[in-house]
Amino acid sequence: MVLELVLPSGISLILGFSGVLVAAIRWLGFLEDPITATLIWLLMSVFITLVSLPFIRRHFGGESTFKLANEDYEAMDQVVDVVESVDENSSDGRVRFQGISWQARSLDGPIPKGAKARIVYRDNTTWMVEATDEVYESLSKNKTSTN
DSSP states (O other): OTHHHHSOSSHHHHHHHHHHHHHHHHHTTSOOOHHHHHHHHHHHHHHHHHHHHHHHHHHHOOOOOOOOOOHHHHHTTOEEEEEEOBOSSOSOEEEEETTEEEEEEESSSOBOTTOEEEEEEEETTEEEEEEOHHHHHHHHHHHHHHO
16 A cells, blocks of 8 residues: 555555455454455455545546547538649649648539638548639639620
């Protein structure tokens, strides 16, 4: 149990406390056989651990956070920069997401280099993107100015 001062984990304290209880039971004369005493010590250690676990978690539990581990879910609807023109026919286009250039394919027509796109989902290592409203506005302006 003194080991708990050097390596605080609670395990050595529980094992030591169980040993003290078994030693007291043996001293009182209720246990004669060392094998039975060892088995009682083992069972008592497990019992004390299970009983004290809710108390330990409530009063000594560390900080915990929850975060989804699905990167695709977190990437959905993120606006990214188009590094190389993206179209719906091939995966030759590229977008910059989280500082890395990724293969991309458009869902709804070409998206020019330098424009912004929105991530819809990922197919293997290729991001499926759609044009943002800015792209549609600039394309419509270009069509009206050329007409």
